[in-house]
Amino acid sequence: MSATAEAMAPRAAAFTPVGPTVIDCQLQKVFYGDFLAVRNSNVPIEKGKITGFIGPSGCGKSTVLRSLNRMNDLIPIFRFEGHVKYHGQDVYGKNVDPVVVRRYIGMVFQQPNPFSMSIYDNVAFGLRLNRYKGNLEERVQKALERAALWKEVKDKLNKSGLSLSGGQQQRLCIARAIATEPDVLLMDEPCSALDPIATRQVEQLMLELKESYTVALVTHNMQQATRVADTTAFFGVDISQGGRTGYLVEMDETRRIFEDPQEDLTKQYVSGEFS
Numbered sequence: 124m125s126a127t128a129e130a131m132a133p134r135a136a137a138f139t140p141v142g143p144t145v146i147d148c149q150l151q152k153v154f155y156g157d158f159l160a161v162r163n164s165n166v167p168i169e170k171g172k173i174t175g176f177i178g179p180s181g182c183g184k185s186t187v188l189r190s191l192n193r194m195n196d197l198i199p200i201f202r203f204e205g206h207v208k209y210h211g212q213d214v215y216g217k218n219v220d221p222v223v224v225r226r227y228i229g230m231v232f233q234q235p236n237p238f239s240m241s242i243y244d245n246v247a248f249g250l251r252l253n254r255y256k257g258n259l260e261e262r263v264q265k266a267l268e269r270a271a272l273w274k275e276v277k278d279k280l281n282k283s284g285l286s287l288s289g290g291q292q293q294r295l296c297i298a299r300a301i302a303t304e305p306d307v308l309l310m311d312e313p314c315s316a317l318d319p320i321a322t323r324q325v326e327q328l329m330l331e332l333k334e335s336y337t338v339a340l341v342t343h344n345m346q347q348a349t350r351v352a353d354t355t356a357f358f359g360v361d362i363s364q365g366g367r368t369g370y371l372v373e374m375d376e377t378r379r380i381f382e383d384p385q386e387d388l389t390k391q392y393v394s395g396e397f398s
């Protein structure tokens with residue numbers, strides 16, 4: 124670790140959540156094969172808040188986000204040292220089923236990815252997978268209402284999810300993710316494929332969703348972080364060892380990260396000196 128990076132790590136690690144922590148994520152080292160992709164990143168996710176992850180390309184934002192609900196399990200060369208605990212329980216515990224983890228910690232991806240099936244079936248998918256025994260129609264409607272899509276699709280629930288616009292597709296994916304009523308929603312650049320109007324709709328939706336869910340959001344868009352995130356984690360890339368290893372530089376209330384950051388690197392990044 125470089126001297127600069129060493130100096131930065133303790134302060135970042137000292138971030139103390141104000142409210143209860145839903146996910147206690149402490150990643151000492153994250154590898155893809157031999158490649159050290161992320162180091163020294165303690166990123167507590169606080170209840171009822173939107174936690175934004177920002178930083179230059181390749182700093183490990185998505186890697187950290189995907190570690191929270193074991194999405195990286197799908198990559199055989201992924202491994203890490205550290206722990207991820209959800210309400211104190213080890214997410215990577217021996218007997219923990221990743222499908223169950225994702226039932227509580229849902230995910231929305233960068234590209235809207237509705238399944239090639241009807242709007243209704245898209246939203247009902249996770250409920251059926253989890254053998255939901257209640258009133259399916261009611262739950263589908265509720266999820267679509269919460270995702271601010273119901274009014275636009277209520278008369279065409281049998282149409283393909285793929286027939287919707289990009290912004291509608293992303294709200295459909297959000298409806299699909301919240302239908303099973305997860306506790307936490309992970310969003311990996313959910314607006315990057317959307318136009319400004321659809322982006323604003325999804326941002327508005329995020330603000331409404333945080334009333335019921337805890338959200339962690341990866342975004343390339345710093346304005347988006349200032350608009351929606353309560354807390355922001357800024358990641359940098361350490362090139363001192365010849366590789367490109369991401370690490371948490373600083374995490375704080377969003378206002379502080381953008382107006383009064385503690386670290387020079389954060390200052391330079393939020394003022395647009397590098398990207």
Ligand SMILES: Nc1ncnc2c1ncn2[C@@H]1O[C@H](COP(=O)(O)OP(=O)(O)OP(=O)(O)O)[C@@H](O)[C@H]1O
Pocket residue numbers: 155158160178179180181182183184185186187198343367369
């Ligand atoms: N499946 C993988 N196999 C090997 N290396 C990977 C894999 N996924 C990511 N990486 C590497 O890990 C590092 C972190 O990638 P990650 O996608 O987490 O960064 P990011 O900050 O989200 O980037 P971006 O903003 O460009 O999406 C990068 O160097 C990337 O090339």
